[in-house]
Amino acid sequence: MTPTAIDFQIMWNRLIAVVQEQATTLIRTAFSTSVREAGDLSAGLFDRRGRMMAQAVTGTPGHVNAMAESVTHFVRKIGADNIFEGDVFITNDPWLGTGHLHDITVVSPTFRGGTHIGFFACTAHVVDIGGRGFGPDANEVYEEGLLIPIMKFAERGAVSQDLIRIVRANVREPDQVVGDMYSLAACNEAGDRRLQTMLGEFGIADLDGLSDFIIETSRKATHQAIAKVPDGSFSHSMQVDGYDDPVLMAVKLDVVGDTLTADFYGTSGMSRFGVNVPEVYTRAYACYGLKCAIAPQVPNNTGSLEPFVITAPEGCILAAKRPAPVSVRHVLGHLVPDVVLGALHQALPNTVPAEGASALWNIQISARPSDANSGLRNAEVLMFNSGGTGARPAHDGLSATAFPSGVSTMSVEATEHVGPITVWRKDLREGSGGIGALRGGLGQTIEIEPRDGYDFYFNAMFDRVENAARGRDGGGAGAAGRVELSDGTKLRSKGRQLVKNGQRLRLSLPGGGGYGQAADREKTLVAEDVRAGLISDAQAQKDYGFKG
């Protein structure tokens, strides 16, 4: 049977369901909290040349084309004549995978009738990878844990016991990490079963025709969308906190007809600490930001990603060179969309949001008995928290909501069962949204205290403490973040610190920037904000000239 255009459309629809099922399988079986709660994973199908055909929409745009690129590295390193039925490949190389050692990528070739027709690939953030643990304090990637080069996890169905032994010997939670490696392989198998059924149903032997259809249709639609962006060269920059020294992120967009290039020339050099970003991860977030504004409706595949040509000069902080430490590359990575959207704003006014808190305020808490001989247990607690997003041309920003990341927060009640901490407060940070015709989203305030008998360490990896999210078109900046004890003692915004029994850690998460002149904000909206206590009477009067 020769597939018709309708058949191709149906199969495309089916493939998106197949990769979504692949992702669901992984979410439900993974141990890693960030996979489960934050959707920090990726799953996709590739053709035999390594071109991505379909990808699940998950919580992490950071994997969008990082994983798309990684499969071509596997094809190159493994060698086309060394790919056998039953093989499973693996790596966590930050430069060939998705940007840090905690992300393991697994690629499984798929066969039909003995012929290699494509690959399933998936990526997940594992609970531990050895080294110093998840945090920015290392000075080289070697300190950040075990690096698995591109290699075979299984050959012709036989799992490499040597690799398993090495991993087990190097990580803090061997059962969970090795379990997750098997989960990754299993989710690819789940995808493959559905793919085989579909190929049988439609009577086709390989993916080539379908792949061309998907990729060329998407490429055409993406080019058409880019063509609607006015031609020109648009430069923009943004300063953010970095680890110890401020970081300048600079970008130049060039739009010529239906092509778009973005280059991060002028961006600061690398940090000595693990906030550096491999270029692949920068590309992923830059592409995500641009795609949201220009072609949001085109599904992710090689055809919809390649038209965005994104580069950063090697050795800048957004294209870190080996052996730079890259463990918390997400902090600057999450800020990348703000800078590219700022440039795009010049070409497409009234389209993109103001700057937001953007980088997640994840906090890893290690609770330790104040008295080592008390017999109390150590406990680890991970929380995901978001500040405010930037105001949009027609809507206020979203308060305490993740963007660009798609993660979810966890229940405080559940968190307090995980470890001996009390979260006394987790509510909106009043007055923190940038002023404007449209108000920036509010950040949030979190207060955490160790419970009786405990102190805790926390690993700070917070940005926008020194550099607030800026408004757009006359809108004001959101409130900057603050890291302190509840008595006002200031703490550092990066690195490991101690909170003693009886002290309370207070995190004030940044608000998003405002959009347009505050004077243009509708009075009814100001009145609503006052009534809801999102801004004070005094702020209303000072910022908006509003008297209740």
Add this chain to the structure above:
Amino acid sequence: MTKLLNRVGVDIGGTFTDVALEHAGGLATCKVLTNYNHPEQAIIDGIQIAAQKAGIALSEITQVIHGTTLVTNSLIERRGAKLAFITTEGFRDVIEMRSENRFEQYDLNLTLPKPMVPREDRLTLNERMGPNGEILLPLDPAEVDAMVATVLEGDYEAVAIGLIHSYANDAHEQQMAKALRAAAPDMSISISSVISPQMRELPRFNTVIANAYVQPQVADYLGRLVHRLGDVGVGAPVFMLHSGGGLISVDLAAEQPVRLLESGPAGGAIFAADFARGHGLNSVLSFDMGGTTAKICLIEEGAPKTANTFEVARTYRFKKGSGMTVSTPVVEMVEIGAGGGSIASIDTLGRIQVGPRSAASEPGPACYGRGGDEPTVTDANLLLGRLDPDNFAGGEIALSTAASDAAMTERLAASLGMSNEQAAFGVTEMVDENMANAARVHTVENGRDIEHFTMIGFGGGAPLHACRLCEKLGINELIIPPGAGVGSAIGFLKAPFSYEATRGLFQRLDAFDAASVNSTLTELEAEAMAFVRAGTKDAQTTTKLTAFMRYAGQGWEIPVSLPYKSFVDADQAEILAAFEAAYQTLFGRVIDQLGIEITNWSLIVATVLPATPAVERHGTGAVATSLRTRQFFDAALRQTVDAQEVSRAAMTAGQSVEGPAIIVENETTTIVTSAYRAIGQGDGSLRLIRKGDAS
């Protein structure tokens, strides 16, 4: 238990109020238009019609069993009470911050649903419980008094109270509620430790708020209903179908209306479950397709699958995350925006998309000729010969093929460069694909293999699509029950009295404390039993126990069925084995050496249903008389085929027809594709079996 006669089931849906009356001569059913201003009037009209058909007096009715989507509608339409929400200081914004994520990744202009209670009406108390119920900060009586004053000044109609960790210790919630009741005896007060005593503040707060929000209205409506029924001579007790698929008294429903959110759709699942039991089918996928949405539910061992949280009032194209998560026992259903009225369009990539936008009943599909000019699934079915324009709804509505043709050409076929038939095929395939994908994902999420399931299809649209869906899903057997148009109302008559009591009680399995579990379970059983006994004094009951468990470090629990008994500490091993078996089923493996936790307990007391009589099943049969030969487009073959048209009435037990065939009746049309044959069954069902399948 002897079968009680003259019970009547009433389902109020968005468009129709359905009535089913079981009497000595069988089943009398009718549909009347829903009356939005006086829903009870439509019920009375419907019951009168059904009683007349059955030939009984209203006074002979023994029970009225009612389910409704009205509670959900009042949440969606925000027509509830002016409400105050009292919570713990520091947690005022839980319901506004939600899970801090965006449910649509690529939409820069996304807006989130507005919280049910505006921020200024969310009031806080300085108090705090710890995770094990310990008091970290006591509640000062002076503060309680001040709060009472604030509430009284605020002119509120209802109050919801939800404090942190109240499932573990409800003292502060009770203290606050007691003071409010003393000061305002008529105020509607809902507290989270009663309405939804489970760990996780967001769903618990949402649930207590939803309850308080609709409570005054629902109580008022149910009061009027009982009164009006009495006025017209129906003196029978009224029971409500709750979302979990059982019956509760009207008084309890008036106090805890949040338990009614899914009561209508749950009736459909019970309807299907009854047929599953009659046919002796242990693994069933129920598929209910109407005008706007399709619902899918797993039915195993004759019982619909239940869950203890679900999302209500989705605001964004049925998208997960765009609604409000509530934690209350519910029949677990997947709902997607796919129905006969779903509109087909072309996206920016030139692909056919179907739904979730719906032409609903007004203007309806283009072929209704009521001004709809966009092609819908019904239009596509008409163009493919699956519907007969002259015999739709028993000939009451004449369908215009010309209007379908025009809509299909203008909106789809011309720009796709296809014939109308090709475009129509694309539309039905896409909608079938969407439904098949949803069904597949749901079974995978439950660790089941869909190919071993039997489908039961009902609702106006299912018989047209179910056979193709089975082809896509690799399902070999399909049952189309009779009376599918009023399935929920019939389902109400098959429901047990039941009540599910839940409680958060966090323990590590290696420190399993049987004494505290037993005392919690005793309370839960007493609570559940009291509510069941309010409906039936002497019926035999069963008690089902479920523990929600996980490996330490995981964020989601899985339900683990356990025997209901008095536990001893040494039962750890038994509980561990049950957990591992459940985990293995869902995820295909277990993990050694990890700690295991129990978070919540759920206990259901239900009356034992009379055994459903086994249906006389037929696998082959004599050839049914064909009315004529008609043509329809067979999707799997990609071609138009000559089909036998057979009247449903002719498909009596043991009569069969080979696909391709079309079985027609007033309410719907069943398409039998070329790959299947249909056989009439002893209970009036149609059974479709894949040709060549041994069964």
